[in-house]
Amino acid sequence: MSNANEKFQFVKIDEFASEHISAPHYSYWKSVFKQFFKSKLAIAMLIMAAVIFSISMIQPLFSNYNPMASPDISDFSIRFNRPNLTFWFGTDHWGNSLFDAVWSGARTSITIALLATSINMGLGIAVGAIWGYNKILDKYLLEIYNVVANVPFLLVAIMLMYVLGPGFWQLIFVLCMTEWLSIAYFIRTQVMIIRDREYNLVSRTLGTSSVRMISRNILPFLTSVIVTLLSREIPSIISSESFLSFLGVGLPPQITSLGKLISIYITYYGTYPYLFWIPVAVLASISVSFYIVGQTFADASDPKTHR
Amino acid sequence: MERKVILSARDVVVKFRVRDRVLTAIRKVSLDLYEGETLAIVGESGSGKTVLTKTFTGMLESNGFIAEGKIFFEDQDLVQIKNNKTWEKIRGSKIATVFQDPMSSLNPIRTIGTQITEVIIKHQKKNSKEAREIAIDLMDKVGIPNAADRFNEYPFQYSGGMRQRIVIAIALACRPKILICDEPTTALDVTIQAQILELIKNLQKEFGFTTIYITHDLGVVANVAQRVAVMYAGQIVEYGTSHEIFYSPKHPYTWALLSSLPQLGIKGEKLYSIPGTPPSLFYEVKGDAFAQRNPYAMNIDFEEEPPFFMITESHFAKTWLQDPRAPKVELPSAIRDLHATIVKIYGKEGV
Amino acid sequence: MTSKEVLLSLKDVTITFPKGKGVFTAVKDASFDIYKGETFALVGESGSGKTTIGRAIVRINPVAKGSIEFEGKLISEKLGMEETKWVTKSIQMIFQDPATSLNERATVDYIISEGLYNFHMYKDEADRKAKVLKSLTEVGLLDEHITRYPHEFSGGQRQRIGIARAMAMEPRLIVADEPISALDVSIRAQVLNLMKTLQETKGLTYLFIAHDLSVVRFISDRIAVIHLGRIVELADTEELFKNPLHPYTKSLLSAIPMPDPILESKKVPLFYDGSEHDYSTDLPSFVEISKDHFVWANTKELESYKKILKI
Numbered sequence: 001m002s003n004a005n006e007k008f009q010f011v012k013i014d015e016f017a018s019e020h021i022s023a024p025h026y027s028y029w030k031s032v033f034k035q036f037f038k039s040k041l042a043i044a045m046l047i048m049a050a051v052i053f054s055i056s057m058i059q060p061l062f063s064n065y066n067p068m069a070s071p072d073i074s075d076f077s078i079r080f081n082r083p084n085l086t087f088w089f090g091t092d093h094w095g096n097s098l099f100d101a102v103w104s105g106a107r108t109s110i111t112i113a114l115l116a117t118s119i120n121m122g123l124g125i126a127v128g129a130i131w132g133y134n135k136i137l138d139k140y141l142l143e144i145y146n147v148v149a150n151v152p153f154l155l156v157a158i159m160l161m162y163v164l165g166p167g168f169w170q171l172i173f174v175l176c177m178t179e180w181l182s183i184a185y186f187i188r189t190q191v192m193i194i195r196d197r198e199y200n201l202v203s204r205t206l207g208t209s210s211v212r213m214i215s216r217n218i219l220p221f222l223t224s225v226i227v228t229l230l231s232r233e234i235p236s237i238i239s240s241e242s243f244l245s246f247l248g249v250g251l252p253p254q255i256t257s258l259g260k261l262i263s264i265y266i267t268y269y270g271t272y273p274y275l276f277w278i279p280v281a282v283l284a285s286i287s288v289s290f291y292i293v294g295q296t297f298a299d300a301s302d303p304k305t306h307r
Numbered sequence: 308m309e310r311k312v313i314l315s316a317r318d319v320v321v322k323f324r325v326r327d328r329v330l331t332a333i334r335k336v337s338l339d340l341y342e343g344e345t346l347a348i349v350g351e352s353g354s355g356k357t358v359l360t361k362t363f364t365g366m367l368e369s370n371g372f373i374a375e376g377k378i379f380f381e382d383q384d385l386v387q388i389k390n391n392k393t394w395e396k397i398r399g400s401k402i403a404t405v406f407q408d409p410m411s412s413l414n415p416i417r418t419i420g421t422q423i424t425e426v427i428i429k430h431q432k433k434n435s436k437e438a439r440e441i442a443i444d445l446m447d448k449v450g451i452p453n454a455a456d457r458f459n460e461y462p463f464q465y466s467g468g469m470r471q472r473i474v475i476a477i478a479l480a481c482r483p484k485i486l487i488c489d490e491p492t493t494a495l496d497v498t499i500q501a502q503i504l505e506l507i508k509n510l511q512k513e514f515g516f517t518t519i520y521i522t523h524d525l526g527v528v529a530n531v532a533q534r535v536a537v538m539y540a541g542q543i544v545e546y547g548t549s550h551e552i553f554y555s556p557k558h559p560y561t562w563a564l565l566s567s568l569p570q571l572g573i574k575g576e577k578l579y580s581i582p583g584t585p586p587s588l589f590y591e592v593k594g595d596a597f598a599q600r601n602p603y604a605m606n607i608d609f610e611e612e613p614p615f616f617m618i619t620e621s622h623f624a625k626t627w628l629q630d631p632r633a634p635k636v637e638l639p640s641a642i643r644d645l646h647a648t649i650v651k652i653y654g655k656e657g658v
Numbered sequence: 659m660t661s662k663e664v665l666l667s668l669k670d671v672t673i674t675f676p677k678g679k680g681v682f683t684a685v686k687d688a689s690f691d692i693y694k695g696e697t698f699a700l701v702g703e704s705g706s707g708k709t710t711i712g713r714a715i716v717r718i719n720p721v722a723k724g725s726i727e728f729e730g731k732l733i734s735e736k737l738g739m740e741e742t743k744w745v746t747k748s749i750q751m752i753f754q755d756p757a758t759s760l761n762e763r764a765t766v767d768y769i770i771s772e773g774l775y776n777f778h779m780y781k782d783e784a785d786r787k788a789k790v791l792k793s794l795t796e797v798g799l800l801d802e803h804i805t806r807y808p809h810e811f812s813g814g815q816r817q818r819i820g821i822a823r824a825m826a827m828e829p830r831l832i833v834a835d836e837p838i839s840a841l842d843v844s845i846r847a848q849v850l851n852l853m854k855t856l857q858e859t860k861g862l863t864y865l866f867i868a869h870d871l872s873v874v875r876f877i878s879d880r881i882a883v884i885h886l887g888r889i890v891e892l893a894d895t896e897e898l899f900k901n902p903l904h905p906y907t908k909s910l911l912s913a914i915p916m917p918d919p920i921l922e923s924k925k926v927p928l929f930y931d932g933s934e935h936d937y938s939t940d941l942p943s944f945v946e947i948s949k950d951h952f953v954w955a956n957t958k959e960l961e962s963y964k965k966i967l968k969i
Contacts, residue, residue: 007607008633011598018583018599019800019815026807028763198758202820205716206773206827207746216772220763303762303809351842467704496703497870501913501927523843526872526915530922549919567847568917569838572876574895577854580847584812649918652875653899 028303035300042296049289052282056106065100067256082274089278092265098275101261102282108257110286112168113237116175120237121230123180128187129214133195138188145185148178154243161249171250175237183229187222194221224302231294235287242283258283313517314340314363314402314485319376319386321358321367330588332358332371334541340485345511345518347532347549349525349564353585354538356521360487362386363519364402365394400430403478407490409470412477413462419446420458423477430481445476448513450506468499472506479514486511489521504530525568529553534621537561540585540596547622554645556638557616557624559603566641571648579641595627603628603636665863666692666715666749666831670724671734673710684710686887687724689944692831697857697864699878699895701871701910707887708867712833715865716751717742728831743777750824752853754836756816760808766819767804770794773827793822797852814845818852825856835867850877872914875899880950883907885930889944893951903953903963906930935959 036042083090089098131141157174164170191214194200200217208217219226242259244250251257258279265275299305321333333355340346348356361367362378365388378385380397388394406412414422423445424438433441439458446454449472462470471491478486488507492500508531511518520531528535529549536546537558545558556562565571566579583600586592595601598608607613607627616629627633637643673685685707692698702708713719715726717733726734733745750773753759760769770790773779780786791801797818808816817837824832834853838846854877856862868874874881875895882892883906891904902908909930916922935942940956947953947960948967955963 005632007610008605008627008630010634011604011606011609013582013599013602013604015582016798016800019798019803021803021806021810023810025805026810028807198753198755199761201718202751202753202759202823203761203772204718205746205751206823207743207776208772209776212776216764216768217761351844497913497915498703498909498927498930500915501925502929505927524915525843525917526922529917529919530915530925532919553917553919564843565917567844569846569850569876570872570914570917572847572850574876577851578847578876580851581844582848584814584845646918646920649916649921653914653916 026306028306031303031306032297032300035305036297039296042293045289045292045296048285049293052106052286052289053110056103056110059103060100060107063097063100063104065096065104065256066254067096067101067104067260068254082272083278090272090274092268092275098278101256102258102279105256105258105261105279106282106286108168108251108255109238109241109259109283112172112175112241112257113234116172116179116237116241117230117233119172119176120180120183120233121226123176124183124229125187125219125226127180128184129191129219131184132188132191133210133214133218141184141188145181148181149185151178153178157240157244158247158249161244166250166252168251168255171241171244174244175240179233179237183233186229187225190222190225191218194218224298227294227301228298231291231298234290234294238283238287258286310341310344312339313342313380315379316359316362317377317379319359319362319378320374321355321362321371322374323368323371325370325589328589331374331591332541332588333362334588334592335376336538336541336543338536338543338546340517340519341534342517343515344533345508345520345531346534346536347520347522347528348536348538349522349528350538351523351585353540353588355541356538357489359538360404360489360519360521363485363487364398364404365391366398366404399426399478399483400481401483402485402487403481403483404487404489405471405474405478405491407493409467409474409494410462412474413470415462418459418461419465419473423473423480426477426480442476442480445480446473448510449473449476449479450502451476467495468503471495471499471503475503475506475510479510479516482514483516485517485519487519487521490523492527493522493524500527507531525553525564526570537564540592541588542596542625544597544626545622545624547618547624551619551622555618555622556642557618557622557629558597558626559601559628560597561624562639562642563600565645566639571641571645571652573652579639595625605633663694664691665694665729666865667727668711668715668724669727671711671714671721671726672723673707673714673719674722681722683722684887685714687944688884688887688889689724690882690889690892692863692865694830694863695857695861696880697866697878699866699868699874699881700884701868701874701881702884703869705886706884708869708884709835710887711884712751712835712865712867715831715833716749717745747773747777747779747827748829749831749833750827750829752817752821752824752832752834752837755840756813756820757840759820760816762808764807765804766794766799766806766808769808769819770823770826772823779827789826793826796825796856797822812845813841814848817841817845817849821849821852821856825860828860829862831863831865833865833867836869837866838873839869846873853877870914871910883910886932888954889952890954891952897948897951901951901967903947903951903966904955905934906932 087097087099089102091097131137160174200213203213203217241257242262245257245259246263251260261279268275316336316338318335318337319333320335323330323332336359350356362373373386376386420442423442424435427433427438427441428435443454443458451457451469451472465473492503495503522528532549535549535552536543537560539560545561552561556565563581567581569578572578581600586596594610595608595613598604605627613625613627615623615625617623628636669689671685671688672683674681674683688711700708700711710719714721721734725732728745728749767790770793771786774786774789780789790804794803799815799818838849841849857864866874866878878895880894881898882889885906891907902911909928912928937956940958942954942956944952944954945960947963948969953963
């Protein structure tokens with residue numbers, strides 16, 4: 001009976017007990033990486049991208065490949081060697097090692113892609129953020145965008161390359177010339193969606209400056225969108241570069257790139273197919289691996305996928 | 308008085324799969340609905356009031372399922388219904404639902420008229436001319452002025468209150484036996500709310516349907532309900548007639564809900580406020596789910612789940628306070644003489 | 659109310675928004691004073707312009723006509739840097755929906771510090787932290803919450819974070835825009851109590867915007883009723899509940915849902931659509947009919963109101 005009495009005695013409740021949050025601390029980036037590494041495909045692609053990137057940055061330092069020099073041009077025995085243990089990717093019509101050529105070309109292509117992407121993204125995000133945020137600016141920029149967006153990119157790019165003449169920086173200029181504006185436009189639309197959410201109104205009542213508003217209230221919400229853009233931008237620049245090089249406008253003869261290799265070796269598409277297919281495979285591997293890594297990362301950086 | 312039970316739920320358990328965890332939203336709920344009555348289900352969000360009624364129309368979200376229990380309606384166990392075809396014979400035609408947001412129940416690009424007639428044609432097998440007449444008559448009954456003129460207008464041309472009237476008209480188009488009103492006035496202004504409540508009551512008199520009214524607002528409950536079920540953390544914790552629940556409630560959660568109403572607040576004094584938050588239903592609840600927030604919690608509340616204690620024929624409370632071994636507790640002073648208190652604050656007629 | 663010092667004063671404030679080619683007048687000639695230390699309630703239904711007025715006071719909505727003065731200074735026009743800073747710090751807002759009014763990608767620490775950062779209202783990092791913790795404690799939250807993100811909190815907790823954010827600025831006037839209508843019934847009382855306590859300890863003045871008179875009776879000293887952009891009645895809370903004059907006020911009062919089945923069964927809701935007024939020749943104005951009781955009426959209506967008040 002005493003037991004029963006005890007059971008029916010009042011208990012003092014701790015009013016603060018329920019204020020505690022028992023769940024472990026949430027960290028945005030930790031959750032992003034956790035989510036990313038759940039995908040086996042993404043891990044494989046990340047490794048592939050890392051390997052391709054490292055080889056193409058390091059190998060050319062040792063090979064000293066120079067498309068202008070063909071030291072073994074008189075040695076017919078090393079022309080058109082199929083891939084073998086000495087020449088892993090075989091040799092071409094001048095007896096140059098395709099292995100050296102491909103990595104030298106990959107280095108150029110990746111460098112151009114990374115440089116142009118950084119410029120495009122940097123400029124695009126900065127302009128897009130201000131563009132989406134400022135209603136007056138929007139009117140004018142929209143007009144400019146409408147004009148630029150309706151000009152066919154390749155046509156202008158080819159024309160400009162003729163005018164500017166071939167060159168590494170000329171090519172980067174052409175690849176960045178209009179592309180950043182379409183990124184800016186995309187960002188602008190995203191910013192406009194977020195701009196009118198209520199917490200931004202709150203920030204205004206707290207006297208928050210526009211710069212802080214963009215950097216703390218808006219851009220953090222665009223992480224996923226920006227990564228998605230990035231993952232599309234790198235492969236797209238690589239293919240634009242290749243296409244321009246393929247057409248013979250773009251890089252000067254002394255600099256090789258994957259696009260140029262493909263345009264040279266397409267002649268041997270029927271007779272020595274490895275000359276064509278190996279650079280194409282490397283080009284595709286770069287694009288695909290960067291793209292899948294980027295897409296998975298973009299998905300992972302959307303907090304809706306976190307738990 | 309022996310009344311006919313129209314719908315009867317027995318030990319219903321509803322679970323949801325959320326990512327790789329399981330949430331038990333309804334924990335063994337039993338409920339009888341009598342023909343012609345208005346039953347109000349009150350509770351805060353997450354208490355399971357909407358989930359419970361969704362099981363009556365087979366409208367649980369796809370990650371939810373009835374794990375246990377039976378729901379009887381017209382000699383049929385609704386839990387056993389697996390295909391949508393069978394559900395369509397019940398949902399809408401025998402048990403209809405009016406939701407909180409009228410816009411979500413209306414198609415914005417079709418006229419009000421077609422949206423009502425389509426239901427009539429489908430369920431009552433009328434031709435379009437007859438359906439039109441019935442529809443205009445219905446629009447008239449739910450209080451749409453110049454119904455014939457407004458027949459061909461679109462939802463955006465209607466105000467929020469008018470839209471909700473249309474939703475009610477559509478719900479009544481097939482003469483359902485049960486009308487579930489899921490917070491139909493929460494999104495509306497107070498004066499419109501009063502009108503819609505009046506309307507539902509009048510229509511009930513005319514059409515004779517049974518109403519389940521889901522709300523978190525005890526003021527609304529007092530207006531519409533003959534019987535009240537109070538839900539907390541996936542269970543019904545007290546049910547009784549409206550007078551029993553308001554004037555002699557027995558469960559400390561009902562006390563807390565009533566005492567914390569701003570309508571009862573006395574200027575210069577603090578309102579009673581319920582500390583804390585409801586328990587997470589991802590975990591099994593031990594004892595009484597309200598114990599952590601209950602100023603009258605006893606040791607046993609943390610150990611054993613209380614059974615239902617019968618207070619009167621119609622009044623039941625799931626609290627250990629009703630156990631003969633428990634200390635006697637009086638109603639909190641704020642709600643002891645509810646009617647007298649309110650008359651004192653607002654004057655004789657209320658307001 | 660001990661003193662009757664005017665803190666905020668609106669005179670003939672009209673607020674318009676562009677709508678299509680023309681303008682839409684959201685608020686028409688609103689005039690009222692808010693005294694220091696009181697809770698002034700602005701009650702109306704959706705589209706009445708109550709939130710628009712609140713936002714004009716915190717300088718989000720521009721004023722088309724009329725003036726808003728705070729502590730005797732005109733704040734409804736373009737202000738200099740220093741004055742803007744002063745107004746922003748002095749008048750803070752509490753928002754309706756805690757689900758949308760917090761930056762989801764920021765920690766509680768940043769959310770509460772946001773205003774402090776903007777005006778550098780702290781000596782050093784330790785001082786800032788101390789201020790954040792003080793605000794958190796004041797609203798009943800714990801120190802450990804400082805590193806958490808909004809989505810980890812319940813609705814009531816989130817609303818208290820919003821209150822703490824406003825309090826960190828040490829304002830004198832708080833515009834509370836329906837601060838409890840988006841909250842669950844069981845936590846409304848908690849937030850109302852908190853607001854009352856903060857008012858007492860800090861000597862705050864509230865403009866409490868609501869759509870429901872029942873909440874307002876408990877918390878406010880004076881009430882203004884607004885309908886379609888026009889303030890139709892203004893009186894002390896007691897007076898307004900005892901002697902409501904304007905038919906719209908009466909209809910709002912009759913619509914309060916009472917937790918009392920006996921009363922509710924006798925209830926006759928009053929409907930108001932404005933058709934009872936005849937303003938064709940006899941034009942209405944905002945008149946002080948008895949001491950501190952204002953009503954929007956024409957001379958004929960005033961006569962009948964006076965009969966009701968027996969004056």
